[in-house]
Amino acid sequence: MTIHTDDWLYRAGWFLFRWLAQRLFQMEVYGAERVPLHGGLIVTANHLSYLDPPLIGCACPRELRYLAKAELFRWAPFARLIRRVGATPVERGTADVGAIKTVLRLLHEHKAVLIFIEGTRGDGKALLPPTSGVTLLARQADAHVLPTAIIGTDRAWGRGKRLPRPAKVIVAFGEAVCYRTLFGERTDRQARDAFSDYVMEQIAGLWHALGYPIPRRKAE
Numbered sequence: 001m002t003i004h005t006d007d008w009l010y011r012a013g014w015f016l017f018r019w020l021a022q023r024l025f026q027m028e029v030y031g032a033e034r035v036p037l038h039g040g041l042i043v044t045a046n047h048l049s050y051l052d053p054p055l056i057g058c059a060c061p062r063e064l065r066y067l068a069k070a071e072l073f074r075w076a077p078f079a080r081l082i083r084r085v086g087a088t089p090v091e092r093g094t095a096d097v098g099a100i101k102t103v104l105r106l107l108h109e110h111k112a113v114l115i116f117i118e119g120t121r122g123d124g125k126a127l128l129p130p131t132s133g134v135t136l137l138a139r140q141a142d143a144h145v146l147p148t149a150i151i152g153t154d155r156a157w158g159r160g161k162r163l164p165r166p167a168k169v170i171v172a173f174g175e176a177v178c179y180r181t182l183f184g185e186r187t188d189r190q191a192r193d194a195f196s197d198y199v200m201e202q203i204a205g206l207w208h209a210l211g212y213p214i215p216r217r218k219a220e
Contacts, residue, residue: 002061003062005063018058021058029059031206034146034173034176035173036176068082072087088103117130131196132196147174149174152167
């Protein structure tokens with residue numbers, strides 16, 4: 001598998017991270033052929049670790065843009081580096097209008113953006129309830145959504161672990177889906193919640209298909 005990009009720095013980083021991922025985490029990738037190579041795309045996954053963005057990125061055959069918490073941009077040299085490879089800062093817990101506009105612009109420019117549908121890291125014991133952001137962006141940009149599962153990064157560098165450690169990691173891509181295909185022009189909350197739930201169910205299904213059944217936590 002190769003990476004479809006004209007950016008030499010992204011390409012170099014992709015091959016480097018993929019080499020490291022296969023040696024440190026015995027990374028296995030399933031469903032890469034399902035990734036649409038053209039058009040606006042939201043790659044949305046469960047979230048377990050700070051390792052998730054680079055590992056999903058080097059598993060994906062298409063250049064990805066990322067949303068990253070604003071705290072990561074406080075050190076200027078690191079901020080320049082992650083901006084260079086497609087990261088966009090977002091303030092967690094707020095309606096970051098600037099970040100939303102940036103993502104919509106990228107999707108309208110037919111870019112692919114990685115967004116974690118749970119909104120925060122889980123513990124690997126259950127999938128968290130989906131947030132509404134993926135659905136709202138997909139509907140407004142008329143972009144496809146690609147359900148993606150990442151498994152094992154909680155053991156490699158999850159909550160409470162100070163440093164990464166070797167652990168088997170799996171990345172699996174599902175089938176892309178479009179909001180309008182399922183719900184047409186509906187904008188009501190029931191339709192939005194149903195789409196978010198559908199995407200989470202597809203992610204859970206990928207876990208189950210790979211032999212890692214995982215429950216889903218319901219919103220309180």
